[in-house]
Amino acid sequence: MSVLPLVFTSGWASGINAYAVVLLLGVFGATGLTDEVPAALQRTDVLVVAGVLFLIEAVADKIPYVDSAWDSVHTVVRPLSGAVVAALLAGESGSLPELAAGAVGGSTALMSHLVKAGTRMAVNTSPEPFSNIAVSTAEDLGVAGIITFAMFHPLAAASIAATLLLLGIVILVFLASRIRRFLRRRAQRREEKRIAEAGGHRPPG
Template sequence: MSVLPLVFTSGWASGINAYAVVLLLGLFGATGLTDEVPEALQRTDVLIVAGVLFLCEAVADKIPYVDNLWDSVHTVIRPVAGAVVAALLAGESGSLPELAAGAIGGTTALMSHLVKAGTRMAVNTSPEPFSNIALSTGEDLAVAGIITFAIFHPVAAAVIAAVLLALGVWLLVFLASRIRRFLRRRAQRREERRLAAAEGGPPADRSVGGGR
């Protein structure tokens, strides 16, 4: 059977959490749940490193603004990981050229990474940290669920990943317009306060609670 659905799904998931993908695929291969996982992902050292980095991401990804920094660092790492995992999967099955698989996995990982990073930037306009925690936890569960599902039902999992990617792109466009409107309103209020101060009016931040 073609490995293309698993390549696409792993690429999407790598853009969200590449370390979870490597860890889960390696564990599934090492435990004998599937024979489509290459031995390179089943090595003990690879599993240990992936597990440690997954724990680091699980923490950093839930802290406002730290998650933005983490995402910026992983703009290269996640697509590269998606491409490498896809190429290894293709090399194991022999049903898809490794170069083509790498291109599919890397491109899909880049797209889902951009959706994730952009969504986090929008969420961080909110002052409370709970939305970051909820969103990060949901992403971790989604990656774990869809990779597990892909092992047993690769085509169905690929369809779900494609739908989630499309929804993510739409959400990112929707949030981007809201962020731009928010920034324009904030810039307008700042300009109004600056003009009021230049004309001799009281500063806006001293007018609240500053009366007699």
């Protein structure tokens, strides 16, 4: 059976929470739930590191503005993780060239990451923190649910992931104005901080 559906799904999920994907796949493989998870993801040190980073992200991802800073740092991490996981999955199954799998996993992770980061910018325009917590929790549960579902129904899970990705892109288009407002506020705060550090005086002309 082709591993492509699992590669696509893991890529989509990695763009949202790469550490959760590594942790879940590793646990599923280590417990014998599936034999499609490569040994590299089942190693104890990998699981421990992924678990610690997942806990850190679970907190950072629910704090307004901290979540967007965290997303900025992970613009490289998530697509890279998606590519590596996809290549490992392909290498384990032998049904898809590793380079092609890495390209699919990495590009899908990048797209879902951009949707996630953009959506968070829009959510951060709201003054209360509860929306961040709700969105973050929904993302965590969604990743856990779809990766688990993919272990038993990879094609159906890939279809759901593709639908969610497309829906996310559409929503992001509608939220574009709120995202621009968020970016303007962030630039304004940086300017105010710079002025404060310079002694509270704007430079002449």
